[in-house]
Amino acid sequence: MAKVVVIGIPGETGLWLADLTAGTVTALPKPLSGDLAxxxxxxxxxxxxxxxxxxxxxxxxxxxxxxxxxxx
Structure with missing residues (x-):
């Protein structure tokens, strides 16, 4: 079962990493690479x-x- 979710919403230019176990949400640093980019x-x-x-x-x-x- 996934415990981490990558989130992007309209109007926000970046992506966010939500760690459900830790209860945190962190902006992903740019530049992104690989499949995520x-x-x-x-x-x-x-x-x-x-x-x-x-x-x-x-x-x-x-x-x-x-x-x-x-x-x-």
């Missing part, structure tokens, strides 16, 4: 890459999530 280039061109994630939703604030809402 290729995926970031596709993302920058408007593509979406989803692998190994079965639920992801971008919301406007943490308060919305804790209230049981998301921008659907």
């Amino acid at each position: 290729t995926a970031e280039a596709l993302r920058s061109a408007g593509g979406a890459i989803i692998k190994g994630v079965d639920f992801a939703v971008a919301v406007s604030s943490a308060a919305q999530v804790f209230a049981g809402h998301y921008d659907g």
Whole structure:
């Protein structure tokens, strides 16, 4: 089971590494390399890459999530 997720959202130019075990989120340093750089280039061109994630939703604030809402 994955314990680390790489996240990118529209409007953010970089990617983020969320370590679920440590409870941390860290910006990935640039320049990226390898397959991750290729995926970031596709993302920058408007593509979406989803692998190994079965639920992801971008919301406007943490308060919305804790209230049981998301921008659907």
